[in-house]
Amino acid sequence: MTTALYRRYRPETFGEMIGQSQVTEPIMTALRGDRVGHAYLFSGPRGCGKTTSARVLARCLNCAEGPTDVPCGVCDSCVELGRDGGGSLDVVEIDAASHNGVDDARDLRERAVFAPARDRFKIFILDEAHMVTPQGFNALLKLVEEPPDHVKFIFATTEPEKVIGTIRSRTHHYPFRLVPPAPMLEYVQTLCETEGVTAEPGVLSLVVRAGGGSPRDTLSLLDQLIAGSEGTLVTYARAVALLGYTHAELLDEVVDALGAGDAAAAFA
Ligand SMILES: Nc1ncnc2c1ncn2[C@@H]1O[C@H](COP(=O)(O)OP(=O)(O)O)[C@@H](O)[C@H]1O
Ligand SMILES: [Mg+2]
Ligand SMILES: [Zn+2]
Structure with missing residues (x-):
């Protein structure tokens, strides 16, 4: 058993993220200039790096050498919040899909009162934030508006319009986007080299096309292709079959047949 590619290659710093410079650059600048807000909203399509960036931001904020735009990677906080770390007591990740009500919001409010256990900030990451009910959001309103100095919020969601306006207006909103084919292709190329594939x-x-701009979907497809290949060679035939595309040779033949006005060849 190996862990999925997209987990093994989850970025640990903003520098490792691809295709989201509209988000990573201003946030890194804010971190360098010590101008970090108290609440962030990360929105965008699935598998584009919202949850990853929330964790990276938390890592930057709580690094012993920080706040910094490039976490040191070796302090206790950095290790715990790294890819293979077990998570940190001061960074609370809440799955809003299953904790979305007033009681959960109250619980969070009580936890926010306490100072961080070890690090600079107590950071709450509310993932899938669109699942929080309006009542849940209302119960959080005061806290998100004026949190204690040691508290930061990061909301992540695919549907920012479902996050009530009063919460949204209290956050810095960063939209994530689908990654264009060129940087994605370059990314999977380097990744194959690293993997010896x-x-x-x-x-x-084909993989980039089928992944539709989502790094996670793209890596999952590549993972599946690698898993189903003999040795370390991923063949075109296998990729075409699995991804459900028409073999380029066949397309060429049809186009040639059309060009030549050869109906028999085209139908064949
Ligand atoms: N911008 C990106 N750059 C590099 N890898 C990415 C990026 N976005 C997503 N990934 C890959 O996809 C995985 C899932 O990303 P995640 O942050 O959970 O997406 P989201 O929360 O937007 O659905 C990550 O572990 C990483 O491997
Ligand atoms: Mg996510
Ligand atoms: Zn550190």
């Missing part, structure tokens, strides 16, 4: 020409373009 060879992909036949055309394979990675």
